[in-house]
Amino acid sequence: MGTVYFVGAGSGDPELLTLKGKRVIESADVIIYDRLVNPVLLYLAKDSARFIYSGKYPKNHVLKQKNINQLLVKEGHQNQTVVRLKGGDPGIFGRVGEEIETLQSEGICYEIVPGVTAASAASSYSGIPLTHREYSSKVTLATAHRQVGETIDFKGLTDNGTICLYMGVEKVESTQKKLLEQNVSPKLPVAIIEWGSLGRQHTITATVQTMIDAINEQHIQNPALIIVGEVVSCREGADWFEQLPLFGHKMLLMDTETIDFETILTYTQQGADVYAIQVGEERDKRFDEVHKQYLNDHYFDEVVYLDPNLTMMYKNQRDILDK
Known part of the structure; x- marks a missing residue:
């Protein structure tokens, strides 16, 4: 066993x-x-x-x-x-x-x-504390996908509190409706964080009243976390993560040798969104399906050739999938 x-x-x-x-x-x-x-x-x-x-x-x-x-x-x-x-x-x-x-x-x-968990990671990497002496003495983790008949006391939980809604983008219209029906202030700050703590992280701020328009205008999709509460006002401009030198860079590392985990971290520690692929006949073939699945879901626009000889063989991500 x-x-x-x-x-x-x-x-x-x-x-x-x-x-x-x-x-x-x-x-x-x-x-x-x-x-x-x-x-x-x-x-x-x-x-x-x-x-x-x-x-x-x-x-x-x-x-x-x-x-x-x-x-x-x-x-x-x-x-x-x-x-x-x-x-x-x-x-x-x-x-x-x-x-x-x-x-x-x-x-x-x-x-x-x-x-x-996403609530801790996404909020921290967006410069938003989940608790604050002046704004929030409690935190609630909830899913926007509620069971039939289930209700959330939005008013009670947002009074001197913070709510983190997991996977809430699909249900944002019904969530907004419930918030307003329970007399939650339409001006209460809201943050929506897409792909939290990755170099592709996208954070937008709005209010209960404007959250739907903000999500639609910025084309936010799941996985995304919605934070509702006064703590969102603590975010001012770009946070520490977004100021790292490689934040927003989507980088694909390529080598004919096994790529060491620590090598990957030298890029992520600078804020980059990184994936790594070993190619060639000596590659670890266990990863073939892993790579195919991930590269079909995510696009990387910068290729870093750890083996310079690969420069002429693979021009972009599409070449990897085709080969």
Whole structure:
């Protein structure tokens, strides 16, 4: 019988992974990873580890939850270390409770390794404190995708408080309606943070009254976090993250040798949005499907050739996908 580790990958920036999360990934025999996990973390895996993608898109799940549960049982029954790598923190809107119940019913051992959730990461990387002596003495984490009949006391929670709405862009119209119906001030500040803590992070500020127009004008899409509360007023201009020298640069590193994880961090530490690919016959072929999936979802407009000989072979991201 093996052990299943539910590991929080953190939110975006690969350095938000905890030390324990890093250790467990390095020892894993199989890693089942989600769509919102930064796949550069797979570079920490040992050479024999297997990768299984379980990414979920809105209305298009690569693996449905039932199938993921069955997969965890199948892998967990073998004498191996299984890592279920989830974005953010597994216990915050990560459906970890359902997966734990499945393992418990089968007598499979498990551990949970917490991660940095989106509310903490996105707010910190946007210069917004979730609590403040003058503005907020409480924080509420909520999902905009509520069950039928479920209500949120927006008025009570925003009075000297902050609400963080996960994946709220799709439901922003109904959220705004509920806020106004509960007499929340239409002038209450709101921040919407897309791809928080990654170099592609996009933060906009608005009010309860203008939040829909702001989202539409800036073409904000999920994954995005909505913060409602007076603490948003603490953001003034560009924050510390947005002032890093490579912030906003979408950079694709390429080499014929294995790209070291620390090399990737030299770019992310300067604010860049980075992905790394090894090409050539000697490449680690486990990553072929990982690369294909990620590059179909994300575009990188700057290519950094760690091997100068690749300059003439690959002009851009499209060349990599074609080859």
